[in-house]
Amino acid sequence: MPLPASHPLVDGRTSSSPLVSAYRGTRQPTPPIWFMRQAGRSLPEYRAVREGIPMLESCLRPELASEITLQPVRRHGVDAAVFFSDIVIPLLLAGVKVDIEPGRGPVIEQPIRTAGDVARLRDLVLDPEALAPVAEAVRLTVDALGGTPLIGFAGAPFTLAAYLVEGGPSKDHLRARTLMHADPYAWHGLLEWAADASGAFLRAQLLAGASAGQLFDSWAGSLSRRDYVTSVAWASARVLDAVRDLGAPLVHFGVGTGEILGDLRSAGADVIGVDWRIPLDEAARRVGPLPLQGNIDPAMLAAPWPVLERHVLEVVEQGRAAPAHVLNLGHGVPPEADPDVLTRLVSFVHSLPPS
Numbered sequence: 001m002p003l004p005a006s007h008p009l010v011d012g013r014t015s016s017s018p019l020v021s022a023y024r025g026t027r028q029p030t031p032p033i034w035f036m037r038q039a040g041r042s043l044p045e046y047r048a049v050r051e052g053i054p055m056l057e058s059c060l061r062p063e064l065a066s067e068i069t070l071q072p073v074r075r076h077g078v079d080a081a082v083f084f085s086d087i088v089i090p091l092l093l094a095g096v097k098v099d100i101e102p103g104r105g106p107v108i109e110q111p112i113r114t115a116g117d118v119a120r121l122r123d124l125v126l127d128p129e130a131l132a133p134v135a136e137a138v139r140l141t142v143d144a145l146g147g148t149p150l151i152g153f154a155g156a157p158f159t160l161a162a163y164l165v166e167g168g169p170s171k172d173h174l175r176a177r178t179l180m181h182a183d184p185y186a187w188h189g190l191l192e193w194a195a196d197a198s199g200a201f202l203r204a205q206l207l208a209g210a211s212a213g214q215l216f217d218s219w220a221g222s223l224s225r226r227d228y229v230t231s232v233a234w235a236s237a238r239v240l241d242a243v244r245d246l247g248a249p250l251v252h253f254g255v256g257t258g259e260i261l262g263d264l265r266s267a268g269a270d271v272i273g274v275d276w277r278i279p280l281d282e283a284a285r286r287v288g289p290l291p292l293q294g295n296i297d298p299a300m301l302a303a304p305w306p307v308l309e310r311h312v313l314e315v316v317e318q319g320r321a322a323p324a325h326v327l328n329l330g331h332g333v334p335p336e337a338d339p340d341v342l343t344r345l346v347s348f349v350h351s352l353p354p355s
Contacts, residue, residue, distance in 0.1 A: 002247075003248070008149065009211050014211040019032040019079045019149050020149055020249060022326050023212055023270060023271050024270070025291055031316060033345075034079055035076075035333050038076065040332075040333065041335035042333050042338075044339070045071050056089065056098075059086050059089050060089070061133070062136040066141040068084040069081050069084040070141060073148055077346050080148060080149050080151050081145055082150075083150060084137075085153070087159065087160065088155070088160070089134065095124040106168060111166065112165055112190060118189045134205060142208070149210075150210045151210060151211070153205075154239060155217075156220065156236050157195040157198060157232070158228075161190050161191055162222075165179055177223070191232070200242070202239065202243050206248050212249045212251065213249075214253060215250070216254075217253070217254035220264075223260075225260050244268065251269055251270070253272075254275070255275050258274075258286075261283055262287060262288070270290070271290065271293055273294055273328070276294070276296070276299075280295055280321060280322065281318040283322075284321035290322070292326075294328050294330050295315060295330040297330055298329050298332070298333065301342070302336075302337070308345070312349065316352065
């Protein structure tokens with residue numbers, strides 16, 4: 001199914017934007033910039049509109065989700081919006097009992113820890129009609145953005161599986177890694193289900209108007225390279241394959257994935273996101289000739305401005321080793337970040353002399 005004629009990538013609104021051009025490998029005079037978690041707790045306007053409304057409910061109110069997505073574009077002048085939602089939304093819409101506990105994160109009421117649990121999970125099917133609130137929020141947002149592209153996103157299968165097995169956030173994902181080795185058949189079925197749910201979630205966003213998609217693998221850094229390659233990478237590729245026919249650029253980002261950056265590329269993304277742990281020139285060597293995204297250290301946002309400025313200039317310089325570079329943090333915006341620093345940072349990057 002091709003993108004509709006009214007899609008921003010088709011009608012020309014975003015096809016030549018700095019972000020989409022960089023994602024497609026054309027180096028821009030200055031790197032386009034946006035921030036992961038730019039729509040969130042660091043913004044007072046976000047806290048105001050979310051007051052008294054649970055997180056997952058906020059994600060499924062189209063007008064509210066759209067408003068939150070637009071807030072950082074208005075405030076900071078970033079080169080892209082990123083859709084406000086949560087990686088567990090497709091789980092919720094498929095029938096998994098999940099909630100977001102403030103200060104903790106996603107919590108699964110009945111964790112998936114046995115082959116029987118996996119079999120019952122696979123009986124849950126994500127009905128495309130259940131994704132209607134997601135598609136509506138995207139459409140509202142795209143109509144308001146004009147020429148600024150919207151980035152859709154989904155959670156990578158390993159990260160979703162880790163939450164499903166652990167029952168919530170974990171430091172080492174020991175139960176998930178144990179299931180991977182103790183019952184490879186059940187593990188395969190679990191990742192296949194998670195990949196299909198994430199693929200449907202991302203596809204709904206792209207068809208509704210998102211100009212790019214990003215796959216987040218928050219917990220892949222807990223894996224050995226062997227485990228990632230043999231037991232996980234195929235499932236990330238399955239998500240990307242589910243939307244590749246649409247032709248939108250696709251980004252793959254993982255936390256703590258420096259040792260497997262080349263393997264992230266093998267999953268089939270067009271762009272690789274890099275966290276703050278390794279320099280971008282080294283990342284370019286590991287990934288090969290592919291655009292990179294990253295990787296300002298989020299801790300630097302609280303440093304004195306001259307320190308942050310020097311760090312950003314260093315990241316921009318290191319990013320020249322890649323064919324194209326999109327500037328971002330090496331992870332999400334911390335809740336305590338000063339929004340004025342983010343606005344100043346965007347203005348600074350936009351004022352850099354063309355390279």
